[in-house]
Amino acid sequence: xDKLLKLLEDDATLTAEQLSVMLDKEVGEIKNIIExxxxxxxxxxYKAIVDWDKxxxxxxxxxxxxxxxxxRDRGFDKIAEKIYNYPEVQSLYLMSGGFDLxxxxxxxxMKEVAYFVAQKLATIEYVTATATHFVLRKYKDxxxxxxxxxxxxxxxx
Amino acid sequence: xxxxxxxLSKTVCxxxxxxxxxxxxxxxxxxxxxxxxxxxxxFITPWHIxxxxxxxxxxxxxYYTSNSGTVDLRNEISSYMKxxxxxxxxxxxxxxxxxxxxxxxxxxMRAILEPGDEVILPCPSFVCxxxxxxxxxxxxxxxxxxxxxxxxLTPEELKAAITPKTKLLVLPFPNNxxxxxLTREELEGIADVLRGTNIAILSDEIYAELTYGRKHVSIAxxxxxxxxxxxxxxxxxxxxxxxxxxxxxxxxxILARQMLKIHQFAIMCAPTVSQxxxxxxxxxxxxxxxxxxxxxxxxxxxxxxxxxxxxxxCFEAEGAFYLYPNIGKFGLTSEEFASRLLHEYNCAIxxxxxxxxxxxxYARISYAYSMKHLTLALEKIEAFVKTLRK
Numbered sequence: 156x157d158k159l160l161k162l163l164e165d166d167a168t169l170t171a172e173q174l175s176v177m178l179d180k181e182v183g184e185i186k187n188i189i190e191x192x193x194x195x196x197x198x199x200x201y202k203a204i205v206d207w208d209k210x211x212x213x214x215x216x217x218x219x220x221x222x223x224x225x226x227r228d229r230g231f232d233k234i235a236e237k238i239y240n241y242p243e244v245q246s247l248y249l250m251s252g253g254f255d256l257x258x259x260x261x262x263x264x265m266k267e268v269a270y271f272v273a274q275k276l277a278t279i280e281y282v283t284a285t286a287t288h289f290v291l292r293k294y295k296d297x298x299x300x301x302x303x304x305x306x307x308x309x310x311x312x
Numbered sequence: 313x314x315x316x317x318x319x320l321s322k323t324v325c326x327x328x329x330x331x332x333x334x335x336x337x338x339x340x341x342x343x344x345x346x347x348x349x350x351x352x353x354x355f356i357t358p359w360h361i362x363x364x365x366x367x368x369x370x371x372x373x374x375y376y377t378s379n380s381g382t383v384d385l386r387n388e389i390s391s392y393m394k395x396x397x398x399x400x401x402x403x404x405x406x407x408x409x410x411x412x413x414x415x416x417x418x419x420x421m422r423a424i425l426e427p428g429d430e431v432i433l434p435c436p437s438f439v440c441x442x443x444x445x446x447x448x449x450x451x452x453x454x455x456x457x458x459x460x461x462x463x464x465l466t467p468e469e470l471k472a473a474i475t476p477k478t479k480l481l482v483l484p485f486p487n488n489x490x491x492x493x494l495t496r497e498e499l500e501g502i503a504d505v506l507r508g509t510n511i512a513i514l515s516d517e518i519y520a521e522l523t524y525g526r527k528h529v530s531i532a533x534x535x536x537x538x539x540x541x542x543x544x545x546x547x548x549x550x551x552x553x554x555x556x557x558x559x560x561x562x563x564x565x566i567l568a569r570q571m572l573k574i575h576q577f578a579i580m581c582a583p584t585v586s587q588x589x590x591x592x593x594x595x596x597x598x599x600x601x602x603x604x605x606x607x608x609x610x611x612x613x614x615x616x617x618x619x620x621x622x623x624x625x626c627f628e629a630e631g632a633f634y635l636y637p638n639i640g641k642f643g644l645t646s647e648e649f650a651s652r653l654l655h656e657y658n659c660a661i662x663x664x665x666x667x668x669x670x671x672x673x674y675a676r677i678s679y680a681y682s683m684k685h686l687t688l689a690l691e692k693i694e695a696f697v698k699t700l701r702k
Contacts (some may be wrong), residue, residue, distance in 0.1 A: 162610075166683070173683065176617040177610040309350050311336035 159188060167201040204299050213263045215289060219272060220254040222284040231255060234281050243271055265289060323447055330439045331666035335650065339660050346689045347660040351488065353552035354680045358600040361551065364592035365585050377584050379576045381409025385587045388594040389560050397530050399538065401562045408572055409582045413518040413559040416544035418444055419571040420514045420561060421480070425450040429479035434465045436667035437484040456670040459627055459638065463492035467501035480512050483531055486519035489667050489676035490636040491629020496529045503534040513541040519632040521550035521601050524609045539564055550601050551593045556586040608633050611679040611686055618690040622697055633680045640673030642700045650675060659692035
């Protein structure tokens with residue numbers, strides 16, 4: 156059922172009824188499959204993609220490169236867990252290349268982000284270096300282009 | 313005082329404006345209408361295709377091309393016809409790049425028809441064939457395709473319409489507005505009628521890439537038909553390239569040569585920038601077509617199911633991006649139905665009569681819209697139909 160997953164990935168608001176028609180399956184069956192995906196952790200959640208720049212909310216985000224010393228037996232997992240448990244951490248990846256972990260963090264102000272790095276992240280044992288890159292503008296995220304809402308400009312021909 | 317009546321061509325003045333136009337004019341002044349009327353893809357031309365065009369501009373390729381189109385593009389069209397339909401067309405003299413499928417249709421009809429000739433046209437169909445024939449002084453013999461035949465042209469109907477004056481058969485399948493297609497077997501039946509006659513075929517295959525469940529077959533693939541067939545096609549629908557105005561003709565050299573003269577004098581050549589885009593589309597666009605087709609199909613199935621639930625009979629269209637539901641049972645004419653749906657529920661559909669009298673009792677629904685949009689439209693149609701049942 157890769158098709159179902161692809162459809163949901165593109166538009167999580169599709170109802171079981173709509174999906175059942177699109178995939179030519181019973182509504183009940185679709186509901187069961189989705190439930191199973193959720194139970195098995197294949198589908199982990201559903202979220203809206205928000206362009207906060209269009210709102211009044213104060214918002215900054217940053218990408219932080221982190222170098223760490225891997226732990227015996229635990230590799231990077233333990234340290235990763237320590238980091239991702241902070242709610243301000245939006246994403247965390249183990250990377251190849253010049254540093255080990257990349258995390259994306261959100262905060263209200265640059266100061267708040269800087270505080271997180273200095274007080275929380277850098278002080279974690281085994282973290283040896285960090286480099287913070289503030290996001291100046293988001294052009295595209297999760298396949299969605301940020302900009303003015305799409306207007307259907309097609310004329311009636 | 314100038315006498316404009318004397319100045320203007322009577323034939324042109326007498327042409328009826330397109331029926332679809334009238335409805336669209338009504339739409340123009342209304343706000344927040346949920347429309348299902350548009351006959352072009354809602355997708356944007358894939359980026360790699362747009363990029364190829366931009367690159368050609370950056371490199372200053374802004375000259376005329378040869379009349380029949382760039383060698384690259386004609387080669388690509390030729391190999392596409394071979395790859396998809398096992399048809400051989402010599403890129404040197406059997407392929408002409410045109411300004412959209414529309415020009416292809418125009419030059420094909422102009423190369424064939426003379427005053428007094430008869431042209432057979434299945435109805436309903438796209439609105440351009442009849443006025444072009446009329447301007448050429450030819451007479452259009454309509455064959456009204458029927459719901460019980462899945463809006464296909466049958467060999468019997470064709471046979472009955474042929475007279476000694478018949479010069480051309482227009483074969484507009486996959487069909488706009490019905491979404492009907494013709495299978496290989498059905499095309500063979502039609503070929504049987506035409507074999508041994510001197511009748512040419514204009515096969516409008518602009519929707520060839522948009523069929524669901526089975527692949528498009530061209531009449532030119534049927535034994536003995538290629539020699540009398542002019543294929544008019546283009547990039548608008550398959551690659552979401554309507555605004556580029558890119559179409560083409562594939563026809564035997566002896567026919568193509570005459571069409572090229574008209575194209576040469578009237579058009580010179582199709583837009584160069586668009587030709588560069590078209591080459592990229594044919595070379596690397598198969599996957600884009602696949603994705604768009606899958607999306608159209610989902611919407612098609614979704615709407616068919618939706619109509620079934622609402623209780624509107626709808627023929628199961630297998631091609632293009634239109635459905636052609638039967639709204640006759642609600643006791644309104646197509647125009648009344650569409651007009652009331654528009655004014656009372658802010659939802660626009662095209663009345664079947666926009667495609668000629670044979671469209672009475674039907675409406676054309678385009679599903680070149682997002683699922684969200686379609687869902688909203690269905691709700692409106694359902695609410696409207698409920699009031700009609702009371």
